[in-house]
Amino acid sequence: MSDEQRKVGVAVIGVGGAVATTAIAGVELLKVGACGTEGLPLADVTSLVPYTSLVFGGWDLDGDDLAKAAHLHGVLEPRVVEAAGAGLAAVSPWPAVADPEYCRNARGANVIPVSSVRGRVDHVRADLERFRIEHDLDRVVVVNLASTERWPDLTLPSLQTPEAFAAAVDADDPVISPSMVYAYAAILSDCPYVNFTPSASADIPALLELALQRDVPVSGKDGKTGQTMMKTVLAPAFRSRALHVDGWYSTNILGNRDGQILDDADSLSSKLQTKGTVLDSCLGYPVEDHVVRIDYYRPRGDEKEAWDNIDLTGFLGQRMQIKVDFLCRDSILAAPLVLELVRLSDEAARRGEGGAQEQLGFFFKAPITRDGSAPEHALYRQEQVLREWLAR
Amino acid sequence: MSDEQRKVGVAVIGVGGAVATTAIAGVELLKVGACGTEGLPLADVTSLVPYTSLVFGGWDLDGDDLAKAAHLHGVLEPRVVEAAGAGLAAVSPWPAVADPEYCRNARGANVIPVSSVRGRVDHVRADLERFRIEHDLDRVVVVNLASTERWPDLTLPSLQTPEAFAAAVDADDPVISPSMVYAYAAILSDCPYVNFTPSASADIPALLELALQRDVPVSGKDGKTGQTMMKTVLAPAFRSRALHVDGWYSTNILGNRDGQILDDADSLSSKLQTKGTVLDSCLGYPVEDHVVRIDYYRPRGDEKEAWDNIDLTGFLGQRMQIKVDFLCRDSILAAPLVLELVRLSDEAARRGEGGAQEQLGFFFKAPITRDGSAPEHALYRQEQVLREWLAR
Amino acid sequence: MSDEQRKVGVAVIGVGGAVATTAIAGVELLKVGACGTEGLPLADVTSLVPYTSLVFGGWDLDGDDLAKAAHLHGVLEPRVVEAAGAGLAAVSPWPAVADPEYCRNARGANVIPVSSVRGRVDHVRADLERFRIEHDLDRVVVVNLASTERWPDLTLPSLQTPEAFAAAVDADDPVISPSMVYAYAAILSDCPYVNFTPSASADIPALLELALQRDVPVSGKDGKTGQTMMKTVLAPAFRSRALHVDGWYSTNILGNRDGQILDDADSLSSKLQTKGTVLDSCLGYPVEDHVVRIDYYRPRGDEKEAWDNIDLTGFLGQRMQIKVDFLCRDSILAAPLVLELVRLSDEAARRGEGGAQEQLGFFFKAPITRDGSAPEHALYRQEQVLREWLAR
């Protein structure tokens, strides 16, 4: 079957969110030729499934259809949302698996009325099967774009092996977070899984192992969009020029729902965790004065601002400073990466390559590795790895 | 003979300048262990001649010894200059080849009393020979760190072949600039030549050809230190993420002597020329609104400030902005690159590799290429080329 | 007659420009209650003629109706222009007095077919009279919002007295610029005159004297909106704290038609002139390193960016720096000031106060004074003078 004829489903966790609706609106606009391919890093790679062959569905705590949701997020101007309108309005979120223990600030009524963990897993699997049949899909990729959950204790035995995990599911073990339920269901249903959030999900030993056993591609975590992306560009350059980084102060101000969620200390700590090690890895030594702040600040909405100050020491111990102010668009940077991850996950599945997808590190703040070793963070090296994989 | 025993001379054109005196002070401080290797990108490459085996001399319009010159430039605090004092004070600039037609703002009395161009070439060659013998040097590398000259007409026939050039020298052709005199003399004396300035020098067809014939390494031009270095780091990243650059506005404020020279429209145009094409090359398309300003502003002295604004378009045509403010130290960034270029030029000569040294593009704003084709500008790719060459 | 019933006409030179159409759209939106009074400094002063009692007309080189013009400028989103649509579409610019000698980059076909200077004056006066009668206006205020003209030689005898000026008009003396024609006609027709541009206009001795003789209020020049406004706020504070300003570097990037005009060196020099003395006046000493740049940079359109760097010396000679980045909206800042100037000029005329209106210095970069003495520039002192005048 030719690429053009294949249809790939995208089941999004958090389908009513800012990033998800922006990605879906984008595909709708691409279908009608109302936008170009700016921001899509692999627009030139024709061996991947075309953007316009993607079919969207997914879960959300909020049951509003996506046209309504997109208007609310205000990422795109009203007339752009309207141009993408029919496609967006056609998607109504499925009831979600949720747990206030894991994400305090995310609230909504559209939840499945199932309380056992195993029952939730089965419910998600049934959603995926129904979606596949309804749209006659060749494959379904699951993407996590839900609100950031708090950080679990990853050393617990239940998370170490597939068997222990299955037992924990059956025992309604509270360590199993909603995003683990989704990931587990996806892997059992042979759906490639992409974790774009900082939550601990498929990247626990138990699920990585299961994905490998079942040959299901999984990737993550935490999309690398604004400030962290810039860090992985600048830090390698400072290293190239032997400029020593004495300190790096980063602050972010954002006023969208994601910012509101991160206003909760528990969710924030997950986010800061994925932002943390990037710098030391790119430089090859620890930066003691690396400070990262994320502040909820409403006037800016989705138009995040990331301000960085970098203190450098150069030749003869002389000091220098660099300030970077990135007036970015949070969801605009994220959405195209999500689309590429879907296409690439589909490609990995076609190639029969399961388990942790290291070649996708280009897209993530905290790339998962097969053997748990430290990942590559420098953007240009990540891109080379990806391009080589594509060329294989 | 072991590396440690070899002695490499560095004959600097503009030896009394800010960059030159900083580089020489650095080597003096390294000798006494008074500074580390911050800013020296190849400090780890032990196959190159050690920094402490370099011996300095050179020409300048200003005859003051280098300790005096260094105090005047104010790049380093008085006590640092004093720590490097004996070594600096020992160097007194040789009389220079100069021509106000080529550099209006550079004035000084320490000039050779020779008016024929051939006579000047011979004078420079005699300086090199005397320097080599006096210090018992294994090799002499010539580095151009003189003030930026105005741009000549590079299409003139005299500059196209070694023969035409030699004839022009004999005919006192006014197209022959001081920096061409130095470069010609260096090549005839089999001294590797590094052009760290934006002036047209060894990078004219006649001299590139001659260098190839005589197997003399030449490299240039215009050291890539602050703003342009950052451009060649950021632009490839924007390309990686498919963020379209709509415009890039760069302004520089600096108050050192180099800034004063660039206050002259003729010298400035040479500088802007080397800054120009970098961006389009890294991006793969022309940026119509690429503006570069250099303004002389005294309060800052050598502590240059480079402010950039970048306008980007991302997914769905949405606009973003990035501002970069680099509070840098002009000479502090430049001096270590000069030292590396000397060591690498020595290495190329040892390997018997003459002509344009493409693997040194990492250090230059406008790297010269063997066949005149467009050079690579992306910093990380340049570094890979260099590292591969080193590993050969 | 009550204030509410009075009708004040505003005859705008450059009525099709960005600032003019924004001001007029604003009044239309205020009429229908579609906007608030943000940006209008005197919204609380009820003794002035209401904004909604203003009636607009005027001259422009471009004959397009104002709805078309406003769409073209792109200052306001299409739906805002549409909301103000009927009122804008109703205004079609009158043929203009123009002279390419005075403003090279301003071109357009809508010009009066009169070549003698006296004939032009009479034509403008006839326009004013027709406008007054057509709309049954109680007064007409003339506001100059045309493109910046080049700087004339202000020492010429023809510009020193009303008599000499009248003779020059009759003699078609080329020193008489279009903006002088407009100003002369306004004063002769007893219309208060506001010069919001940097062009030399009513602020020449001959016309200031004439205005005083005829008791016509005149004010100017060059609206104080973005960077210069900030300068007159910050500089007095540095003085209050005895922080010495060693240098002040200002750059502006803008991409609207005004920016395009200022891309011409002649017009630019008029602009830089009005920007110049402000700083020294606020500080009480000359700042030698005061650099002001204005660069045409299209990606930004009307969304000007003004970046400032300030070098300060404080206690014990210690150095500090401040950077200010103003992402402003050129016409959005200017338009409400224009509306206040019209209301205040009307008030001055009602009070019978003619000649240079010093109390309006609050609005201008280069306030004209009655006796040619140096004006007050500090914003807060200007505001106090204005508020006292209003309270009189």
Add this chain to the structure above:
Amino acid sequence: MSDEQRKVGVAVIGVGGAVATTAIAGVELLKVGACGTEGLPLADVTSLVPYTSLVFGGWDLDGDDLAKAAHLHGVLEPRVVEAAGAGLAAVSPWPAVADPEYCRNARGANVIPVSSVRGRVDHVRADLERFRIEHDLDRVVVVNLASTERWPDLTLPSLQTPEAFAAAVDADDPVISPSMVYAYAAILSDCPYVNFTPSASADIPALLELALQRDVPVSGKDGKTGQTMMKTVLAPAFRSRALHVDGWYSTNILGNRDGQILDDADSLSSKLQTKGTVLDSCLGYPVEDHVVRIDYYRPRGDEKEAWDNIDLTGFLGQRMQIKVDFLCRDSILAAPLVLELVRLSDEAARRGEGGAQEQLGFFFKAPITRDGSAPEHALYRQEQVLREWLAR
């Protein structure tokens, strides 16, 4: 007695701190003519006691002499400290009144061995008397420059009247903080008291009342130096131009001991409290999205950086942004204000004006008022009040 002959003592709480040692070094340098009057706002006011007539002493937890302390703080270069050396070395801090309950991060061994609160008060008074006699002083002014204490419960009855306070002192009531002990002792000894810190000190009802009864000038609190000073300059200007402030995000990075103290949540909350209301007061309406961050960041030492982002709405609801980056010197900005406050407090005492000194609001983030009403915050209005008082 002439001004030149009077001698005014300055008893500093925290005399070994960065601000104190900088102020004292300054006076020493002024004595020998080694520095100018930059940063001293009232250098021109000759009716005040000359800077060089000030004699310094004071308390600190750290017993090191001030030359040592100044070297440690690194505010001034070694050679400047040396130039001021004799005068600094001559001052050894007196044992301090301290309480870890009030300031966790401030530790030191130089404390008085007295545990009853009344005993501490008497000890401080004895220090003041000894200081006065030893140096034959005409007056002693007490200045609080100690580390910021945590915020006490100001509603407690013991803090409401002089009588209740005296009883609390006798009862060793734990609500009495060290800075209240110092303030109480100063007032009882008729020494004018200046609170340059954010701690609650003389600005409690009991002590304000006592100061009034005894005719002792008191002022405070929290010196207005960098970011807050700028706020009280910019906000009034936005109000003048009717630009609505939608949000104001402020972050501070600093690496001196003060920054380390503020790294403790309790001390920080006192600081944020004084920074808080300034903005709303200058604007006349509450800014909901006003965020203030202070982060300890070592690479910068005393060279604090304050970065602000301001979101504005102007005419027709259009949005603008301003960023201000202040690379300031914390102690360099503070020290001269301390010197002026001492001179002005002496002047108030000479005039016989006791109680809260409202005319000194110019120097403080949270000026105390006589009747507890909201203070004026706009810098220029504060300066006018001060200048009028001086001219009286």
